[in-house]
Every structure is written in structure tokens, then in C-alpha cells.
Amino acid sequence: MIKKARIKLIIFYSLLFLFMFWVFSMGLYFWVSNSFGEKYINQVKEQQQTGQHEDIGSEGSDKEKILLTIASDVTIIQLRNILFILNGGFLIIIPLLAMILTKKTLTPVQQIYEQQKQFVSDVSHELRTPLSIISGEMEVALNKNRTIDEYINVIKSSKQEINSLTNLVENLLFLTRIDQTKINQSKNFLQSEKVDLTDVINNIISILQDKYKSKKIKLKFKPPDESIAINGQTSMIRQLFFNIIDNAITYTQKNGKIDIVLSSNINNIIFKVTDTGIGIAPEDQEKIFERFYRADSSRSQSKGYGLGLSICQSIVNLYNGSINVSSHLGKGTTVTVYLPKSNKN
Numbered sequence: 001m002i003k004k005a006r007i008k009l010i011i012f013y014s015l016l017f018l019f020m021f022w023v024f025s026m027g028l029y030f031w032v033s034n035s036f037g038e039k040y041i042n043q044v045k046e047q048q049q050t051g052q053h054e055d056i057g058s059e060g061s062d063k064e065k066i067l068l069t070i071a072s073d074v075t076i077i078q079l080r081n082i083l084f085i086l087n088g089g090f091l092i093i094i095p096l097l098a099m100i101l102t103k104k105t106l107t108p109v110q111q112i113y114e115q116q117k118q119f120v121s122d123v124s125h126e127l128r129t130p131l132s133i134i135s136g137e138m139e140v141a142l143n144k145n146r147t148i149d150e151y152i153n154v155i156k157s158s159k160q161e162i163n164s165l166t167n168l169v170e171n172l173l174f175l176t177r178i179d180q181t182k183i184n185q186s187k188n189f190l191q192s193e194k195v196d197l198t199d200v201i202n203n204i205i206s207i208l209q210d211k212y213k214s215k216k217i218k219l220k221f222k223p224p225d226e227s228i229a230i231n232g233q234t235s236m237i238r239q240l241f242f243n244i245i246d247n248a249i250t251y252t253q254k255n256g257k258i259d260i261v262l263s264s265n266i267n268n269i270i271f272k273v274t275d276t277g278i279g280i281a282p283e284d285q286e287k288i289f290e291r292f293y294r295a296d297s298s299r300s301q302s303k304g305y306g307l308g309l310s311i312c313q314s315i316v317n318l319y320n321g322s323i324n325v326s327s328h329l330g331k332g333t334t335v336t337v338y339l340p341k342s343n344k345n
Helices: 002-036 038-049 058-143 148-183 185-190 197-207 209-214 234-250 308-318
Strands: 193-196 218-222 229-232 257-264 268-275 322-328 332-340
Touching: 002 058, 058 148, 148 308, 193 197, 193 234, 197 209, 197 218, 197 234, 197 257, 197 268, 209 234, 229 234, 234 257, 234 268, 234 308, 234 332, 308 322, 308 332
Parallel strands: 218 257
Antiparallel strands: 193 229, 257 268, 268 332, 322 332
16 A cells, blocks of 8 residues: 555656646746747847937848847757756656655655554454453363353453453553544643642552552552642543553562652652562663563563553653653662643643
């Protein structure tokens, strides 16, 4: 599809520019012909007849007319030759120029197209795995009579995979919502509200309480002295903080520690989460924000789909902020989010 579009666009640009140069050349040629050709000579002759050149004799007038005719003919011929050469050169230059313009025009489109293909491929792969597991377990269970406990185990396992699929679909819908928000930011911002970040973080910690307490993780939240709020959508801010805190709990071993700090300076609201977890390898740190990316290290033991941090980055970008990750294998990870106070959200 992109290849066909590229060829069509090159042809379109080439024909457009060639047509423009040819029209310009023809217009210039006819204008010069009228200005320095027979029309110009007739004007000089009329001026001579009206006495404006009385000091020039008849013989001198004829010679002047001949010289003017020769000069105009030479000028027109030279102009015609120059235009032929230029237009001949344009037959080579313009297609090259069209190729360059086409490349610049289609590069963003091709990037989006390739990202879309990769995205569809990744989604298909992620959907295939749990569906295959569910189908396989159901098929085994139906091959022969099983005990009630065996049927219950199959149903529980299938329910886990269904929950995982539900989570994947919800994340994909959330990413779609973010992408739509980017397209129509002004309308979305009119629907924003004042969000108390301290309340949001406390609510998330309460929801994840069973998860981190079951691993005996010491989670500490240091709220600011004064309430910090931002204008935005509660669901997006909550999802941003939830994903970061949930990741910290997931990749922190038993008896580990997690520190959460919310603060602000003149320009930014700062949200920082530091854990003593397994850390991220240097070669993986640049890719962790890619959709569906999961490291090959022990972090991949989680059954996540690699969308959490991608969602975080999309939300942060929407609010014109930034997100930084600092990590060392075996020592832990620090994730810092900066949200500008001057945000018009």
C-alpha cells in the first residue's frame, strides 16, 4: 500500500512541478517575444513617425530598425534555448525532487503504518496464548470424565486466563482513549477537573494493600505538607500512579521496601516511587516504554502484557510532562514523574 502511494505521489509531484515550470516558461517566452519582438519595433517606428527621433535620418532609422530586429531575434532565440535547456534539466531534477518530497511526506505515514502492523501483530500474539491455554484445558477436561475437583481446577485456571484477557482489553481500550484524547485535546481538556493527588495515591495504596502485605513489603508514602492538586482527568492520573506503584510491588521480593514521595517545586509536581526490587538491565531500560515489550530477565516472570509503562508514558506525554527510570539489577528501581504546574489541563 505504501509503495503504491509512493509511486502515485512521485508522479503527482513530478507532473505538478513540470506543469508549473512549463507554464512559467511559455508565459515568459511569449512576454519577452511581445516586449522585444515585432511589437516593440512597431512602437519605435511610430515614435519616429511622430517626430520623437527627428535627429535620426531615414537611413539611420532603417539601420536602427534592422539592428533592433536582429537584437530582438537574438534575444528571443537565446531565451528559447535557455528555456529548452532548463526544462530539459527539470525533467531530471523534478523527479528527484518529487522523490525527496514524497519521502518526507510519507515517512510519518509509514511509521504509523508500521507501528499499526506491529501493534496488531502483538495483540494477536498476546490474545492467542491465553485462548490456546483455555481451549487446551477445556479439551483435556472433556476428553474423559473428571472428578469435581479437577473440573474446578480447570474452571479456576480458565477464569484466571479470562481475567488476564479482560485486563489486556481494558488496557488496549485505555490506550485507544489516550490516542483519541491527543487528537481532540481541546475538547478533552474542557472536561477536566481538579484532582487531589494525595487522595489518589492513598486510594491506590488501599486497593493494593493485600498485594504488598502478602509479600511483607514495607510500603511508605510520604505525603506533602500541603495538598497538591492538578487539573486533569481523574481516571488517567489514577491509572498513571496505579501502574507505577503496582509495578514496584510486583517486582519487589518479599520483605522488600517501597518509598513513595509526592512533592512539588516552582514548575513541576514530582511523583517518585523507589523500590528495592530486582531492577532492570541497562539494555532493557530504553525499551520498557514500548508497547508489549517485556524483558527477557526475571521481570518477564510476571504475566503482564507489557502495556503498563507504555500507558504511563502516553499519559505523561498528554500532560506535557516527563517520566524517568533509574535502575540497577539486584538493587532496585526508581521511577520519577514530572507534571508541569503550568499545564492547561
